[in-house]
Amino acid sequence: MASNPLNALRGMEAAGTTIIADTADFSFIARFKPSEGTTNPSLLYLAAQQSEYSSLVERSIEHANSLAAKGDAMDVQLEGAVEYLAVLFGAEIYHLTGRVSTEVDVRHSFNTQETVNTALRIIALYKLQGVPKEAVRIKISATWEGIQAGRILEREHGVSVLITIVFGIVQAITAAEAGVACIAPYVGRIGDWFRSQPLPPVDDMGVSRVREMQNYLRKYKHRTQVMGASFRNIEQVKALAGVDLLTIAPSILEKLENDHSEVTPQVTATTAQDVEITPASYINDENAFRWAFNSDACAVEKSADAMRRFAEDTEQLKKLLASKLTLLGVSSRAGNESPCQKSLTVRSLPGREGSKPSLLVMSAGGASRDAMAAALNVLTASKQELPVITAQSWQILREGRIDTLEEHLPRLEESRPVDTLIQPQSVPPTASTSFKRIPEFHHGAGHKVLQYWSRLRVHLTIPNVNVLQFLKNAEGRDKQFTKNPPPDTSQVVLPWSLAKDCLHCWNDITSHIPIGFSVLLESSIFFSNEHISSMLNLLSAYGQNNASGGPQFGKLALEDLLVYTIGLRWLLGEDADMPNICFTLALQQLWRVQMEADEVVIPYLLVVAHIFLYTYAMPSHALGILQIVDAAINRLSVHHNLRSLETSVLIFSQIFYLLQSDILSEIDGSPSLRIPPPLVSDGSVDSTALAMDGQTSTFDYLAANMWLRSSLNLILGHMFITGQAYCQPREVIPFIAEVSMDIETWYRSLPLDLQFVRDARSFYMLSPSISIRMKELSLRYHACISILTRPVLYFVLYHDLENSVTPSPGSALETDRQLEPWVFALCRDCIESSKVIIMTLAQQFNQSTNGIGPHTPFSPLEGHVLSRDDLSGPKNGYATWSDIQLLVGSYAVLLSVQNATSFSSAFRDISAIDEILDMAERVLSWVTSSSLGYARTLEILVNIRHNFRGSTPGTVASC
Structure with missing residues (x-):
C-alpha cells in the first residue's frame, strides 16, 4: 500500500472532503484544525460537566435568571439557558474554525413555526456574541416539519441550514429540494441497524447509503452538501473520501492523524454520473414523503431513536442547569x-x-x-x-x-395517589420466572405438522410449496401497506353517522376482541372509554352545526385513526376500504410518536401490532412492531425495577408477552429475554386459578390466559425443541403427568359457570353456547392438551415408519396391543382436544349468523353441515390468526388419524372426522378473503385431503 507523506487526515482533505471536529472540546478543535465545528445536546452535556467550562455554564445561568426577571416560566428559562450555552460554546468554536453549527431543540421537530422561531433566536444570540449569520449553520431534524422549516429559513431569512438525523434517501432528496446547505446522514448508526438484522448484508450499509445520497445530489445538480457523521472506525471514514464534509469524533481523528496509508477518493463527479438512480420529488407532497419514509424501516427506527437520545441529553443538561439556578x-x-x-x-x-x-x-x-x-x-x-x-x-x-x-x-x-385498579403482586424472589419463555426454535407449530408428519407431506402435490415458509411468503406478497396510497387518501371524509356508530359500539367491540387487545385498549388513556366519550362529544358538537360531511381522515390524530380502524373494520367488514385507509394514514403518522417517552409510545405500538395480527393476519409485521416495543420496555426496565413501573406499563408488558408468544408459537423468531412479573386483580385472582366471586373482570380473564399461555410455552420448550424430536412416550410421561395435573387443577378451580366442554361427544350433545372470553380459555386449554399429547399420538401413528429399518416382530396390530393403556388415553386426549378446537371455532361462526341462532344445536352426527351462507359474518367475535393456526394443527392431526395405516380397535368410537374436517374447511373458506396466508392454507389442506381420498390406506379408522 502506498504511503501518504502527510497523514490520512490531510489525505481526506486532499480528496476534497472538509473535516469537522465532532466535539465541543476546544483543545481538540485547536489541535486538529478542522474547517468547521459543531455542537449538539450530547456534546454540550458532556462539556458542561467539565470544570474548565464552568464560566460558560455560569453565564448561561445568568441568562436564565434574566428571563426569570421578565416573568418567563421555568421551562422557558431552561430552554433559554440551553440555547445560550450552545451559543457560548459555538462562539468559541467559531474563533477556532471560522464556522459553527448549532442544533434546534429536537422537541420542536414536528412544529415548523417553532423551529423557525428557535433558529432565529439562536442567530440573534450569535449576533450578540459577534458571530455573523453567515458563519452559523442551524441544525434541524429531518422530519417533514423540520425540512419545511429549513426551506423557510434558507429562502426567507438567508440562514444556512443543516438537516441532521438523516438515515434514508427520501430525507436526503427532500432536504435537497428544500435548498438547505447540508444534510447529515449517520453512517455508523445506519450500519449498526443493518448488522442487527437477521440476515445482515455483506457491505457496510452506512457507507453505501451515504455514497448513494452524495452521488444522487451531485448527479441531479443539487447545491446541498452531504456531511457524514457518526463513524465507528477509520475504514468508514476513508471509504467516504470525496464526500463533501465529514464530522468526526476526536478518537477517530487521532487515528487518522497517525495513519499514513494512501487515501483514494471514493465518491467523485465521475461516480455521480455513472450511478443509476431514478430522480424523485417529495418537497410538495407530504403524503408521498411520509409514505416513502415509513417504508424505510431503518430510517423510521433510527430517526426516532436519535431524536429520543438527543431529547434525553437535553433534559439532562436542563437538570444540570436547574440545579444551579438561584431562582x-x-x-x-x-x-x-x-x-x-x-x-x-x-x-x-x-x-x-x-x-x-x-x-x-x-x-x-x-x-x-x-x-x-x-x-x-x-x-x-x-x-x-x-x-x-x-x-x-x-x-x-x-x-x-x-x-x-x-x-x-x-x-x-398520605396524599400519594393509589391506583386501585391493579397493583403488582407481592411475590417471592423467584416469581419473575413464573411465566415461561417460549423457545427460540421449536417444531410445535400447527402448520409444521404438515411438514414433519411424513404421510401428510408426501400427499401434498402442489408444486413449489415450502410448508415451513408459505405463511411468511404469503404475507410478503401482500403489498397492501407497502404501496404508496393515492394522494387524495387523506381527503376522504368519514360520515358523521358512521363515525358515531363506531364509537357507540366501542364497548361491544372491546368485549368481543381478544382479551389482551381488550385490556390494552381499556388500560391506555388514548383508547379508554373516557377518550371515546370525548370523541363522541366532539362529534356531537360539530355534527349539530354540520348536517353533511364528517371528520376528514387526514386531519385526525393517530389515536383517533386507530380507533376508527378498529370500529370501521368491525362495522363494515373486511371488504370495506375505509378501515384500510384509516390504518394506512395511521402508519404514516406512527413514526411521529416514536420520539415520545417510552411510556407513551408503547400502547400505540401495541395497538398497531394487534391490528396487524388480528385484523390483517400479518404476524411478521406484528412481530416487527413488537421488537420496537421490547426495546422500549427494556429501556424502562434499565432505569426502574420492573415492578416499580407504572401499573399500565406492567400490564402492557404482560400483553406484549401474550401477543409475542402467540405469534412465535407459529412462526420462527427470537423471543424477548424479559419475563413480565405477575399481576393480581382486586386481590382475588392469581395466575393459577380463577377463584372469582360474582362477575369476572377482564383482568381475571387476562390472568387466566397468561397462565395457560405460559403453560404452553413450557410444553413447547420441553417437548418440541430439537433434542426432543421423535421422543418416546416413556421418556416424556413424567413431564406430561406433571403438566396435565397442573392443567386439570386449574380447570377444576374454575367456577361451574366458567367450566367449558372438554370432549367432542359432550359438545355434540350440548352444543354449548359460550362467551368469547370462555371460548378463548377453552381454545388455550385444548391447545395445551393437544400439543402436550401430540408426540405420543405421533409415536402411535408412525410407529411402523419409525421402526421400519429394524421392525419389531409381529404384525402392526400386535404392536398396537403392546402399547400400554395410558398411551391410548393420551392419544384420545389429543384427538378429543383437536376435535373440540375445530367445533368451537365452527360454532362461533354458527352463532354469528342470522339463519342459525346462538342456541341452535348442530351436530355432524345428525348430518348438519355448515354452508357458506351460514357463515355470514361473526358479530359475536371472530377467529383470530392464532385460532386459525390452532385449527390447522387440529385438522392435520385428525386427517392423520383418519388415514392411519395401522390403528387399534380402542379408537373405533372416534367418528365423524370427515364432518369435522368439513367444518374446518368452511371456517377457513370464510376467512380466506382477509389473508393470502389463509387462502394458501386452505389450498394446502384440501390438496392433502383430496390426495388421501385418492389413495388406499391399509386400514382406515372408522369414521
Whole structure:
C-alpha cells in the first residue's frame, strides 16, 4: 500500500472532503484544525460537566435568571439557558474554525413555526456574541416539519441550514429540494441497524447509503452538501473520501492523524454520473414523503431513536442547569402551557392551631409524589404568590433539587395517589420466572405438522410449496401497506353517522376482541372509554352545526385513526376500504410518536401490532412492531425495577408477552429475554386459578390466559425443541403427568359457570353456547392438551415408519396391543382436544349468523353441515390468526388419524372426522378473503385431503 507523506487526515482533505471536529472540546478543535465545528445536546452535556467550562455554564445561568426577571416560566428559562450555552460554546468554536453549527431543540421537530422561531433566536444570540449569520449553520431534524422549516429559513431569512438525523434517501432528496446547505446522514448508526438484522448484508450499509445520497445530489445538480457523521472506525471514514464534509469524533481523528496509508477518493463527479438512480420529488407532497419514509424501516427506527437520545441529553443538561439556578419559584404564565402538559395547582390553607399555613397540593392531571414534593419545596422556600407549575417543570425541579426534597416526602405520603385498579403482586424472589419463555426454535407449530408428519407431506402435490415458509411468503406478497396510497387518501371524509356508530359500539367491540387487545385498549388513556366519550362529544358538537360531511381522515390524530380502524373494520367488514385507509394514514403518522417517552409510545405500538395480527393476519409485521416495543420496555426496565413501573406499563408488558408468544408459537423468531412479573386483580385472582366471586373482570380473564399461555410455552420448550424430536412416550410421561395435573387443577378451580366442554361427544350433545372470553380459555386449554399429547399420538401413528429399518416382530396390530393403556388415553386426549378446537371455532361462526341462532344445536352426527351462507359474518367475535393456526394443527392431526395405516380397535368410537374436517374447511373458506396466508392454507389442506381420498390406506379408522 502506498504511503501518504502527510497523514490520512490531510489525505481526506486532499480528496476534497472538509473535516469537522465532532466535539465541543476546544483543545481538540485547536489541535486538529478542522474547517468547521459543531455542537449538539450530547456534546454540550458532556462539556458542561467539565470544570474548565464552568464560566460558560455560569453565564448561561445568568441568562436564565434574566428571563426569570421578565416573568418567563421555568421551562422557558431552561430552554433559554440551553440555547445560550450552545451559543457560548459555538462562539468559541467559531474563533477556532471560522464556522459553527448549532442544533434546534429536537422537541420542536414536528412544529415548523417553532423551529423557525428557535433558529432565529439562536442567530440573534450569535449576533450578540459577534458571530455573523453567515458563519452559523442551524441544525434541524429531518422530519417533514423540520425540512419545511429549513426551506423557510434558507429562502426567507438567508440562514444556512443543516438537516441532521438523516438515515434514508427520501430525507436526503427532500432536504435537497428544500435548498438547505447540508444534510447529515449517520453512517455508523445506519450500519449498526443493518448488522442487527437477521440476515445482515455483506457491505457496510452506512457507507453505501451515504455514497448513494452524495452521488444522487451531485448527479441531479443539487447545491446541498452531504456531511457524514457518526463513524465507528477509520475504514468508514476513508471509504467516504470525496464526500463533501465529514464530522468526526476526536478518537477517530487521532487515528487518522497517525495513519499514513494512501487515501483514494471514493465518491467523485465521475461516480455521480455513472450511478443509476431514478430522480424523485417529495418537497410538495407530504403524503408521498411520509409514505416513502415509513417504508424505510431503518430510517423510521433510527430517526426516532436519535431524536429520543438527543431529547434525553437535553433534559439532562436542563437538570444540570436547574440545579444551579438561584431562582426556582417562578409562576408559569397563563397560556404558556401546552395542551398535553399536566398542571399542578398549589393553594394555601390555614394551618392547625395558629401555626404557619399548610399547603394543599391538588393535581388535575395525576401528579406524581416527587412532583408534589418538588412543588412543595419551591413554595416553602418562597414568599411569592403561589405558582402553577407545569409537568415539565416538575421533572426538572425534582432532578435538580433532589437532595433538599427528601425531607418533604413523608409529609406527602398520605396524599400519594393509589391506583386501585391493579397493583403488582407481592411475590417471592423467584416469581419473575413464573411465566415461561417460549423457545427460540421449536417444531410445535400447527402448520409444521404438515411438514414433519411424513404421510401428510408426501400427499401434498402442489408444486413449489415450502410448508415451513408459505405463511411468511404469503404475507410478503401482500403489498397492501407497502404501496404508496393515492394522494387524495387523506381527503376522504368519514360520515358523521358512521363515525358515531363506531364509537357507540366501542364497548361491544372491546368485549368481543381478544382479551389482551381488550385490556390494552381499556388500560391506555388514548383508547379508554373516557377518550371515546370525548370523541363522541366532539362529534356531537360539530355534527349539530354540520348536517353533511364528517371528520376528514387526514386531519385526525393517530389515536383517533386507530380507533376508527378498529370500529370501521368491525362495522363494515373486511371488504370495506375505509378501515384500510384509516390504518394506512395511521402508519404514516406512527413514526411521529416514536420520539415520545417510552411510556407513551408503547400502547400505540401495541395497538398497531394487534391490528396487524388480528385484523390483517400479518404476524411478521406484528412481530416487527413488537421488537420496537421490547426495546422500549427494556429501556424502562434499565432505569426502574420492573415492578416499580407504572401499573399500565406492567400490564402492557404482560400483553406484549401474550401477543409475542402467540405469534412465535407459529412462526420462527427470537423471543424477548424479559419475563413480565405477575399481576393480581382486586386481590382475588392469581395466575393459577380463577377463584372469582360474582362477575369476572377482564383482568381475571387476562390472568387466566397468561397462565395457560405460559403453560404452553413450557410444553413447547420441553417437548418440541430439537433434542426432543421423535421422543418416546416413556421418556416424556413424567413431564406430561406433571403438566396435565397442573392443567386439570386449574380447570377444576374454575367456577361451574366458567367450566367449558372438554370432549367432542359432550359438545355434540350440548352444543354449548359460550362467551368469547370462555371460548378463548377453552381454545388455550385444548391447545395445551393437544400439543402436550401430540408426540405420543405421533409415536402411535408412525410407529411402523419409525421402526421400519429394524421392525419389531409381529404384525402392526400386535404392536398396537403392546402399547400400554395410558398411551391410548393420551392419544384420545389429543384427538378429543383437536376435535373440540375445530367445533368451537365452527360454532362461533354458527352463532354469528342470522339463519342459525346462538342456541341452535348442530351436530355432524345428525348430518348438519355448515354452508357458506351460514357463515355470514361473526358479530359475536371472530377467529383470530392464532385460532386459525390452532385449527390447522387440529385438522392435520385428525386427517392423520383418519388415514392411519395401522390403528387399534380402542379408537373405533372416534367418528365423524370427515364432518369435522368439513367444518374446518368452511371456517377457513370464510376467512380466506382477509389473508393470502389463509387462502394458501386452505389450498394446502384440501390438496392433502383430496390426495388421501385418492389413495388406499391399509386400514382406515372408522369414521
